[in-house]
Amino acid sequence: MTDVEDIIHYIKSLRKGFDKDLFQSKIDELAYIVENEGLEYNDFHTLFKVWLNLSIPITKWINLGACLVPNEKIGKLTVDYALRWLLAKYDNQSNFSNISFLLDWLTAAMDCNCVELDALNIGYEVFYSTLTYEALAPHSIKLVYNLTKPSDVTRRRVVELLDCAKKREAKKNLYRQIQVLLGLFKSYRPECVPEDIPSISIHTSFRKINANLLNRFTLSQSKRNLLFNTKQYLLWTNPINCDSGRNKKDPLIPNMEFLKLGSMQYTEQVTQKTYLDFSSPVSLLKHSVSRPSSRPARLRALLCNDTGTILLALASDTEQAFFSHDLHHLLNHCFFDKSPYSYEEKQYLLHRLATFQRTILQGIPIVTRFLAQFIAFWNETDFFGEIMDLVEWLSTDCYEYIESIMTSLIKIYSRAHSMDQCVMLKSLSAMYANLVHTSVRDRRLFMSTNSPRIEYSQILRGVATLLTQLYSKGLQINPGNGLVLWSSACAARRCAEAAVCAGEGAGAACGVPPAPPAPPALLLALPLLAPSAATLEQLVHLLLMYRKIFSKLKNKQNNGIKNTHEFEHRQLLKAYTSDVISCLYHENFLSNREEGYVFSKLNKQTVAMLNKIIPNAESKFSLRNHLAFAPYTYMQIEGSQAEAADNSMWFKYAIDKQFPSLCKLLIMTTPQLVT
Numbered sequence: 318m319t320d321v322e323d324i325i326h327y328i329k330s331l332r333k334g335f336d337k338d339l340f341q342s343k344i345d346e347l348a349y350i351v352e353n354e355g356l357e358y359n360d361f362h363t364l365f366k367v368w369l370n371l372s373i374p375i376t377k378w379i380n381l382g383a384c385l386v387p388n389e390k391i392g393k394l395t396v397d398y399a400l401r402w403l404l405a406k407y408d409n410q411s412n413f414s415n416i417s418f419l420l421d422w423l424t425a426a427m428d429c430n431c432v433e434l435d436a437l438n439i440g441y442e443v444f445y446s447t448l449t450y451e452a453l454a455p456h457s458i459k460l461v462y463n464l465t466k467p468s469d470v471t472r473r474r475v476v477e478l479l480d481c482a483k484k485r486e487a488k489k490n491l492y493r494q495i496q497v498l499l500g501l502f503k504s505y506r507p508e509c510v511p512e513d514i515p516s517i518s519i520h521t522s523f524r525k526i527n528a529n530l531l532n533r534f535t536l537s538q539s540k541r542n543l544l545f546n547t548k549q550y551l552l553w554t555n556p557i558n559c560d561s562g563r564n565k566k567d568p569l570i571p572n573m574e575f576l577k578l579g580s581m582q583y584t585e586q587v588t589q590k591t592y593l594d595f596s597s598p599v600s601l602l603k604h605s606v607s608r609p610s611s612r613p614a615r616l617r618a619l620l621c622n623d624t625g626t627i628l629l630a631l632a633s634d635t636e637q638a639f640f641s642h643d644l645h646h647l648l649n650h651c652f653f654d655k656s657p658y659s660y661e662e663k664q665y666l667l668h669r670l671a672t673f674q675r676t677i678l679q680g681i682p683i684v685t686r687f688l689a690q691f692i693a694f695w696n697e698t699d700f701f702g703e704i705m706d707l708v709e710w711l712s713t714d715c716y717e718y719i720e721s722i723m724t725s726l727i728k729i730y731s732r733a734h735s736m737d738q739c740v741m742l743k744s745l746s747a748m749y750a751n752l753v754h755t756s757v758r759d760r761r762l763f764m765s766t767n768s769p770r771i772e773y774s775q776i777l778r779g780v781a782t783l784l785t786q787l788y789s790k791g792l793q794i795n796p797g798n799g800l801v802l803w804s805s806a807c808a809a810r811r812c813a814e815a816a817v818c819a820g821e822g823a824g825a826a827c828g829v830p831p832a833p834p835a836p837p838a839l840l841l842a843l844p845l846l847a848p849s850a851a852t853l854e855q856l857v858h859l860l861l862m863y864r865k866i867f868s869k870l871k872n873k874q875n876n877g878i879k880n881t882h883e884f885e886h887r888q889l890l891k892a893y894t895s896d897v898i899s900c901l902y903h904e905n906f907l908s909n910r911e912e913g914y915v916f917s918k919l920n921k922q923t924v925a926m927l928n929k930i931i932p933n934a935e936s937k938f939s940l941r942n943h944l945a946f947a948p949y950t951y952m953q954i955e956g957s958q959a960e961a962a963d964n965s966m967w968f969k970y971a972i973d974k975q976f977p978s979l980c981k982l983l984i985m986t987t988p989q990l991v992t
């Protein structure tokens with residue numbers, strides 16, 4: 318039998334009235350083994366269970382517990398047993414001395430990295446529940462402090478701790494420990510903790526642990542570190558620069574270690590506030606416009622949440638220049654060089670940059686330059702959603718970058734899947750709309766406010782021309798794809814609506830933005846022929862938008878401003894309106910083709926052949942016969958009335974209720990429908 322087995326056998330056989338000198342000699346022998354030879358884990362676990370269930374004087378019990386330190390890290394099996402023992406004993410105050418030392422024992426193991434943190438973290442709720450007992454709180458407070466995660470911070474727990482602090486206010490040390498824990502809660506979720514909770518140094522707030530126990534755990538740690546030295550972290554933490562050597566890296570967006578910014582407002586006596594003093598972006602914006610606010614040293618850390626982006630938007634020109642310089646090198650390092658960052662980290666960086674651009678309602682020049690370089694060599698798959706979000710806001714400081722981005726996207730669009738084509742059209746049309754709204758602003762509020770005056774008319778015409786090329790190429794490649802046709806019509810409508818809205822909201826000094834160029838021929842022709850009433854409704858709405866644009870341009874010309882660029886554009890849309898009415902109502906789109914646009918190039922031989930092959934060809938695209946309106950007109954009129962129904966009746970029963978834009982156009986051009 319080994320010495321350790323002999324000690325275990327002796328301790329198991331202890332009875333009331335045991336020899337105290339013999340017991341002390343066994344304790345000294347065990348301490349010598351622990352400090353010199355080390356205690357094997359199986360022997361330690363057996364001794365640990367026997368120790369917890371011994372009924373001996375507390376001083377002897379503590380002396381024995383101070384010797385129980387294994388060679389290896391304390392694992393889940395031992396921690397689970399300790400937690401079950403705590404739950405069974407802590408409802409009886411006569412056990413509080415034993416419980417207090419066990420909590421100190423676990424704290425010492427945690428401080429010396431001698432216990433598995435994931436296993437210890439399972440007991441967080443047990444440790445937290447002991448804070449309500451004044452006798453146990455000093456022994457468990459450090460465990461709770463080190464194991465607390467942001468998800469553990471709730472208003473209920475804050476209220477409980479505030480109640481404990483109020484009851485223990487007369488006891489300085491106990492009160493101070495609760496304040497330390499509340500300060501930690503405030504750093505994680507400041508919106509849950511009152512502002513007047515101070516930040517207290519933790520080094521002098523926690524209770525000192527048994528010196529012999531701490532020395533033995535430290536010695537065990539030193540022995541293990543001779544073989545390997547690893548630092549433990551709980552899963553929710555993200556230690557900065559935990560890697561070393563070639564893998565060492567700084568986070569792309571540094572974590573400021575709080576979920577939201579601030580808890581309450583300071584009083585007026587405080588001259589300068591920090592970014593931790595506000596609970597909403599609105600209050601922060603109001604304050605920062607008129608008074609200075611301190612910011613973190615690394616400006617890109619402010620990208621981590623919405624309130625931080627407000628501070629970044631209001632930064633001074635010097636800080637903005639430094640941020641742009643840092644961002645330029647960061648993007649180049651991440652996307653053009655070999656970098657240690659993961660796909661998810663890069664994706665999150667692009668997502669936060671897109672959010673920042675949406676917040677300040679303008680493009681960042683460095684990001685626009687990056688897109689012009691990156692999209693030219695893009696694999697058309699990685700970061701697709703983030704790239705499309707960034708494209709919605711482009712800086713107008715350099716039109717060459719915008720042109721390069723759109724030229725590359727046109728090439729990508731022509732070979733993309735139809736769903737991706739829809740996403741690209743949505744982003745590009747949103748980009749055009751944003752440029753239109755930017756062009757009628759009196760001034761730029763954020764970032765590069767002192768930039769030179771920009772000729773928006775030239776930029777808008779160039780972007781609109783490239784968009785028209787995009788529609789044409791997409792419809793030439795997939796003329797029968799209803800999804801592509803629908804997305805093209807929606808994009809053209811979005812661009813026209815932006816011009817109308819911007820013209821209505823433009824200031825006196827801004828003027829009316831130029832009208833987008835005429836839609837391409839295929840975008841005008843295909844909705845008339847396609848079996849989709851919704852697409853035709855979109856295109857008719859587009860015509861009505863152009864009518865509003867031209868009326869504003871006409872007023873502009875009456876004020877002495879001449880512009881001949883719109884004349885052909887207006888004539889084309891007038892001819893197309895004739896096509897719509899001839900097809901849907903008058904049923905003479907072939908015989909009246911000279912006045913229209915879509916069918917104007919059909920020669921007499923082709924028209925004669927169509928009339929010969931297709932009976933009553935002129936009526937095939939009318940309201941009563943068009944396949945696009947079949948779902949809306951089918952079974953609307955029963956019996957003999959259906960055969961006698963003309964376009965006026967179908968307009969009354971279906972079009973008037975389902976298609977407001979088409980109804981408006983038909984009434985404008987055919988007044989007899991109202992009677």
